[in-house]
Amino acid sequence: QSVLTQPPSASGTPGQGxxxxxxxxxxxxxxxxxxxxxHLPGTAPKLLIYRNSQRPSxxxxxFSGSKSGTSASLAISGLRxxxxxxxxxxxxDDRLRIWVFGGGTKxxxx
Amino acid sequence: QxxxxxxxxxxxxxxxxxxxxxxxxxxxxxxYGMHWVRxxxxxxxxxxxxxxxxxxxxxxxxxxxxxxxxxxxxxxDTLYLQLNSLRPEDTGIYYCVKEVRYLAxxxxxxxxxxxxxxx
Numbered sequence: 001q002s003v004l005t006q007p008p009s010a011s012g013t014p015g016q017g018x019x020x021x022x023x024x025x026x027x028x029x030x031x032x033x034x035x036x037x038x039h040l041p042g043t044a045p046k047l048l049i050y051r052n053s054q055r056p057s058x059x060x061x062x063f064s065g066s067k068s069g070t071s072a073s074l075a076i077s078g079l080r081x082x083x084x085x086x087x088x089x090x091x092x093d094d095r096l097r098i099w100v101f102g103g104g105t106k107x108x109x110x
Numbered sequence: 111q112x113x114x115x116x117x118x119x120x121x122x123x124x125x126x127x128x129x130x131x132x133x134x135x136x137x138x139x140x141x142y143g144m145h146w147v148r149x150x151x152x153x154x155x156x157x158x159x160x161x162x163x164x165x166x167x168x169x170x171x172x173x174x175x176x177x178x179x180x181x182x183x184x185x186x187d188t189l190y191l192q193l194n195s196l197r198p199e200d201t202g203i204y205y206c207v208k209e210v211r212y213l214a215x216x217x218x219x220x221x222x223x224x225x226x227x228x229x
Contacts, residue, residue: 044222056210
């Protein structure tokens with residue numbers, strides 16, 4: 001069981017918005033950064049959000065990240081069929097010196 | 111264009127060994143920390159190991175520490191993962207991953223190489 005907890009599934013219709021949560025069960029992680037990755041089956045994962053809310057160049061502004069305390073969220077607006085994928089949050093645990101991934105959320109665009 | 115290409119995956123019996131390689135191109139390999147991340151069948155992403163740009167530090171997930179060894183040859187722009195004492199739960203796709211910089215995420219991923227461990 002990961003220390004980063006995500007809902008196993010989420011869904012929305014084209015044009016709608018959806019939010020995926022990531023809850024961090026570790027203590028003293030208020031200042032830790034959360035990262036978000038998109039993984040389409042059969043392809044390599046893609047970095048969507050780094051350091052809680054920063055978007056790499058080339059990532060549409062439909063994707064946004066936020067963090068408050070031990071909870072983080074990925075918001076996707078204007079859903080498109082190509083957004084159907086698995087989404088993972090991740091964080092670096094500086095005490096254990098390991099990266100941890102959430103269990104992943106499968107987004108379905110209805 | 112930044113590119114990573116893994117090789118070396120295959121089918122091996124429990125207790126066996128494999129050596130994965132990852133050839134990097136399109137960027138200055140020796141300037142970046144590198145990682146291995148895996149995904150078991152029907153499972154999520156799992157971080158495996160990291161190595162600093164100069165190779166001076168390595169860290170491992172608890173599940174592989176003592177059995178896997180990450181290394182790199184900056185003269186050959188190649189990352190390695192030696193997998194020993196393999197277990198069926200090590201089965202999965204192994205991705206070679208480049209980090210943007212310290213705590214800025216993983217921006218380049220290879221297509222992965224499949225490791226299958228039979229019991």
